[in-house]
Amino acid sequence: MNDNDYHDVGVVGPRYTWCNNKVGSGRILKRFDSCLLNSMALQNIQIAVVRHLARVASDHFPIVLKLFEVSIRMRRYIKFEEVWLSFKIAAHIVSKGWKKNYVGDDMEVLNKKYKRNLNDLFYYSKNKLKDFSSEKERLKAEIILLQKEEARNGWMDEENLW
Known part of the structure; x- marks a missing residue:
C-alpha cells in the first residue's frame, strides 16, 4: 500500500467490518473493509472520515466515506439592489x-x-x-x-x- 501511495483514512464507530455471527468464544470479528486514498486525494479533501455503521442483516458492517471541505468564511458585502x-x-x-x-x-x-x-x-x-x-x-x-x-x-x- 505504501509503495503505491495508498493510505488508510481511519475509522469512526465499530473497529471491525465483519463478524461470523457466532456468540461467545466462537465469535470472530475482523476488519476486512477499509478506505484507501492516495496522498493527492488526502491533500485536496482536507477532512475524510470513514464510519462503520451497524450491521443489520449481513455479516459485514457497511462503511461510509464522508468528505468535508474546510470552508473559509469570506467577508460578506452587501450591494445595492x-x-x-x-x-x-x-x-x-x-x-x-x-x-x-x-x-x-x-x-x-x-x-x-x-x-x-x-x-x-x-x-x-x-x-x-x-x-x-x-x-x-x-x-x-x-x-x-x-x-x-x-x-x-x-x-x-x-x-x-x-
Missing part, C-alpha cells in the same frame, strides 16, 4: 439613516452611513421577502386544496370556488 427602489419605505429608511450623527472624519462618517443604510435596506427586504415566501406557500397550499377538490368533484364552476 435595484429592487429596493420599488419599496415605498426605502426612501424613509435612507433618509432616517442619513440623519443619524456619527463620529469620525468625513470619510468615516460617509462610510458608516452607507453601510448602515445598506444593512437597513437589506434586512428590510429580507423580512419583506420572508412575508412574500409565507404568502406564496399559503397560496400554493390553497391551490393544491382546490385541485384536490376539483379532482374529487369534477370541474368546478364559479359558484363552487367561493
Whole structure:
C-alpha cells in the first residue's frame, strides 16, 4: 500500500467490518473493509472520515466515506439592489439613516452611513421577502386544496370556488 501511495483514512464507530455471527468464544470479528486514498486525494479533501455503521442483516458492517471541505468564511458585502427602489419605505429608511450623527472624519462618517443604510435596506427586504415566501406557500397550499377538490368533484364552476 505504501509503495503505491495508498493510505488508510481511519475509522469512526465499530473497529471491525465483519463478524461470523457466532456468540461467545466462537465469535470472530475482523476488519476486512477499509478506505484507501492516495496522498493527492488526502491533500485536496482536507477532512475524510470513514464510519462503520451497524450491521443489520449481513455479516459485514457497511462503511461510509464522508468528505468535508474546510470552508473559509469570506467577508460578506452587501450591494445595492435595484429592487429596493420599488419599496415605498426605502426612501424613509435612507433618509432616517442619513440623519443619524456619527463620529469620525468625513470619510468615516460617509462610510458608516452607507453601510448602515445598506444593512437597513437589506434586512428590510429580507423580512419583506420572508412575508412574500409565507404568502406564496399559503397560496400554493390553497391551490393544491382546490385541485384536490376539483379532482374529487369534477370541474368546478364559479359558484363552487367561493
